[in-house]
Amino acid sequence: MANENRNSAHWGALAQFATPADLYHACEKVRDAGFSKWDAHTPFPVHGLDKAMGMQQSKLPWIVLGAGLTGAALAFWMQTWMSAIAYPLIISGKPYWSWQAFIPITFELGILFAAFGAVFGMMALNRLPMLWHPLFRSRRFERVTDDAFFISIESTDPKFDARATLELLTEFGATHVELVE
Amino acid sequence: MSAQVMDNAAYDPVDGRSPLVLGAKDFHEITEIVAAPMEWKLPKAWFIALGFSLSLLGLLAVSVGYLVWEGTGIWGLNSPVNWGWAIVNFVFWVGIGHAGTLISAILFLFRQKWRTSINRFAEAMTIFAVACALIFPTIHVGRVWVIWWALPFPNQMDMWVNFRSPLLWDVFAVSVYGTVSALFWYTGLIPDLATMRDRAKNRIAQVMYGIFAIGWRGSNRHWQHYEKAYLILAGISTPLVLSVHTIVSFDFAVSQLPGWHTTIFPPYFVAGAIFSGFAMVLTLMIPARKLFGLERLVTVRHFENMAKIILLTGMLVGYAYAMEFFIAWYSGVIYEQYAFVNRAVGPYAWAYWIMIACNVISPQLFWFKKLRTNLWVLWIVSIFVNIGMWFERFVITVTSLHRDFMPSSWGYYSPTFWDVATFIGSFGLFFTLFTLFVRFLPIVAIAEVKTVMPEADPHYHPPEDGTAAEGGKH
Numbered sequence: 001m002a003n004e005n006r007n008s009a010h011w012g013a014l015a016q017f018a019t020p021a022d023l024y025h026a027c028e029k030v031r032d033a034g035f036s037k038w039d040a041h042t043p044f045p046v047h048g049l050d051k052a053m054g055m056q057q058s059k060l061p062w063i064v065l066g067a068g069l070t071g072a073a074l075a076f077w078m079q080t081w082m083s084a085i086a087y088p089l090i091i092s093g094k095p096y097w098s099w100q101a102f103i104p105i106t107f108e109l110g111i112l113f114a115a116f117g118a119v120f121g122m123m124a125l126n127r128l129p130m131l132w133h134p135l136f137r138s139r140r141f142e143r144v145t146d147d148a149f150f151i152s153i154e155s156t157d158p159k160f161d162a163r164a165t166l167e168l169l170t171e172f173g174a175t176h177v178e179l180v181e
Numbered sequence: 182m183s184a185q186v187m188d189n190a191a192y193d194p195v196d197g198r199s200p201l202v203l204g205a206k207d208f209h210e211i212t213e214i215v216a217a218p219m220e221w222k223l224p225k226a227w228f229i230a231l232g233f234s235l236s237l238l239g240l241l242a243v244s245v246g247y248l249v250w251e252g253t254g255i256w257g258l259n260s261p262v263n264w265g266w267a268i269v270n271f272v273f274w275v276g277i278g279h280a281g282t283l284i285s286a287i288l289f290l291f292r293q294k295w296r297t298s299i300n301r302f303a304e305a306m307t308i309f310a311v312a313c314a315l316i317f318p319t320i321h322v323g324r325v326w327v328i329w330w331a332l333p334f335p336n337q338m339d340m341w342v343n344f345r346s347p348l349l350w351d352v353f354a355v356s357v358y359g360t361v362s363a364l365f366w367y368t369g370l371i372p373d374l375a376t377m378r379d380r381a382k383n384r385i386a387q388v389m390y391g392i393f394a395i396g397w398r399g400s401n402r403h404w405q406h407y408e409k410a411y412l413i414l415a416g417i418s419t420p421l422v423l424s425v426h427t428i429v430s431f432d433f434a435v436s437q438l439p440g441w442h443t444t445i446f447p448p449y450f451v452a453g454a455i456f457s458g459f460a461m462v463l464t465l466m467i468p469a470r471k472l473f474g475l476e477r478l479v480t481v482r483h484f485e486n487m488a489k490i491i492l493l494t495g496m497l498v499g500y501a502y503a504m505e506f507f508i509a510w511y512s513g514v515i516y517e518q519y520a521f522v523n524r525a526v527g528p529y530a531w532a533y534w535i536m537i538a539c540n541v542i543s544p545q546l547f548w549f550k551k552l553r554t555n556l557w558v559l560w561i562v563s564i565f566v567n568i569g570m571w572f573e574r575f576v577i578t579v580t581s582l583h584r585d586f587m588p589s590s591w592g593y594y595s596p597t598f599w600d601v602a603t604f605i606g607s608f609g610l611f612f613t614l615f616t617l618f619v620r621f622l623p624i625v626a627i628a629e630v631k632t633v634m635p636e637a638d639p640h641y642h643p644p645e646d647g648t649a650a651e652g653g654k655h
Binding site: 144 | 343346404637
C-alpha cells in the first residue's frame with residue numbers, strides 16, 4: 001500500500017514548457033487533475049497564473065497593515081512619552097504634548113515599519129532565504145531565471161506516481177520531463 | 182535589424198504606441214543584453230572612471246577630515262549667513278533622489294510600462310544621492326561625534342530630542358526614505374540576482390549572487406507574494422517621497438524668515454525635486470546606454486517621455502517662482518517684498534538669473550519634438566537643469582539670510598576652497614558607487630522588461646508565417 005511519502009527516492013517531477021501560454025494551459029490541467037503539492041516556475045511573473053493554479057489571495061497586505069499601524073502607534077507613543085512625560089521642556093511656547101508636530105514622524109515610522117513588513121513578510125511567506133533547493137540539482141532548471149518555464153510536482157503529493165505523473169505532464173504539453181532526486 | 186527600427190519615437194501604426202523593446206527576438210536575448218556587460222573582461226574605460234571617481238572621493242575624505250579637525254570655520258559661513266553650501270548641497274542631493282522613486286513607485290502605480298527599462302538605474306541613483314545628501318547635515322553640525330544627539334537614544338544626560346522641530350522630522354524623513362528606497366531596490370533586484378547566480382561561471386560570483394538572491398527559484402507561489410510586496414512598496418513609497426521633500430521644505434517654511442516663510446514650499450520643492458532628478462537620470466543614462474549597448478531597451482521613446490516630464494515640472498517650478506513674487510506683493514509685508522525684489526536685483530541677482538535661465542528657459546526647448554528626441558540636446562539641457570536646481574537652493578538659502586531685518590546685520594556670503602572641495606568630493610562618492618553598480622549589478626530590471634514583451638502574455642499567440650495573429654482564442 002502506498003504510504004504518505006511515496007517514491008521517496010525522488011523529490012518530485014519537473015516538466016519544461018516552451019511558452020508562457022503552454023505553461024498556463026498545463027497549469028490549468030494540473031490544477032484540475034487534483035494535485036496539491038506542485039508549483040510553476042517562471043523567469044518573470046506570468047499574468048493570470050495564480051488563477052490557472054487555483055491559488056488563494058496573498059495574505060501579505062494584512063501583515064503590512066499590522067506592521068504599519070504598529071510603527072505609527074509606537075512613533076506617536078514614543079514622541080508623547082519623551083516630549084510630555086520623560087523630558088518636558090518649553091520650546092517656543094508650544095505645549096508639551098503638541099500632537100500636531102508629532103504627525104510627520106508618526107507617518108514616517110508607519111511607512112518604515114510597513115516597508116519592513118512588506119519585504120520581510122514576503123520572505124517569510126515564501127520561506128526565503130533558502131539558499132539550496134532540490135530543484136537546483138537539475139541542470140535544466142538553471143534556465144528558469146532566463147527563458148524557461150517549468151512545472152514541478154512533489155513526490156509527497158498524494159496523487160504523485162513517478163511514471164504516471166511524467167506521462168501526464170508530457171500529455172499536458174511538456175517539451176521535456178524529468179525526475180528530480 | 183534595420184536602423185529604422187532603432188528609432189521608435191515614431192508612432193506604431195497598430196496600437197498608436199511605439200514598442201518598448203526593440204529587435205529582441207526572445208526572453209533570452211533580454212538576459213544577454215543586460216547581463217553581458219557584467220561578464221565582459223573589465224574594460225580600460227571602467228578603470229579610468231573608477232580612478233577618477235575615487236580621486237574625487239579622496240577629496241571628500243580630506244575635506245571632511247579637515248572639517249572634523251578644524252571645525253566649520255573652514256567654510257565661508259558667517260553671521261547672518263549661518264547656513265551655506267552644506268544645506269544647499271543636502272537639498273540638491275535629496276532632490277535628485279526623488280526622480281528614482283517617482284519612476285519606480287509612482288509610474289508603477291500608473292501602469293506606465295516604459296518605466297521598466299530605466300527604473301533600476303534611477304533607483305540606484307536615488308540611493309546613492311541619498312547617501313551623498315546624508316553627509317551634509319551630518320558634518321555641518323561641526324562636532325560630528327555627537328551627531329547621535331539627533332536620534333532619540335537613551336543617554337546619560339537623561340535628555341531627549343525635540344520632536345517639535347522640523348529639523349528632527351528631517352532626520353527621520355531622510356533616513357526612512359533612504360532605508361525604504363534601499364529595500365525597494367533590493368526587492369526588485371532579487372529575481373535578477375538569481376539570473377546572475379545561474380549564469381555565473383566563477384565561484385566567487387556564484388556565491389555572492391547566490392547569497393543575495395536568497396535562493397530565488399522563480400516559483401509562482403513566490404511570485405504571488407513578491408508582486409504583492411512590490412505593489413505595496415510602490416504604494417507606500419509614493420506618499421513617502423512626497424512627504425520627504427515636504428519635510429525638507431519645512432526646514433525653511435516653518436521659520437519666520439522672509440523668503441522662507443511661504444506655504445507654497447512643499448509642492449514647489451517636490452516639483453523641483455522631480456525636475457532635477459529626471460535631469461540627473463538623463464545626464465547619467467545617455468552615456469551609460471551608449472557604453473553598455475542598451476539602445477534596444479532604453480529607447481528614444483523613453484528619453485522623450487522623460488523630456489516631457491522635465492518640461493512639465495520645469496514649468497511648475499517656474500510657476501512657483503512667479504507665485505512667490507505675486508504673494509510677496511499681495512501680502513503687503515515690506516520685508517517679504519524686499520526679500521524678493523532683492524533676489525532679482527540685489528547682490529545675488531547673478532545667481533537668481535542663472536537659476537531662471539537654467540530652470541525656466543532651457544527646458545522650453547522640449548516643446549519641439551526634434552529637440553527632445555535629440556540626445557545631445559537632451560544631455561546638454563539636463564546639465565543646465567542640474568546647475569539651475571543647485572542654484573535654486575543656493576538662492577533660497579543665501580539670499581534670504583544675507584539681508585537680516587536690521588541693515589546693520591547685513592552681510593555677503595562667499596564659499597571657501599573647502600566648501601567647493603566638499604561639494605565636488607560628494608560627486609566622488611556618487612560616481613564611485615555608480616561605477617561599482619554598473620559593473621556588478623544588472624542596470625536594467627531583467628525580469629520586469631520581459632513582462633512588457635508581447636510573448637509574456639499567456640494569451641499571446643505568435644503569428645504563423647504568412648497568416649495574421651490568431652486573436653481572441655480565449
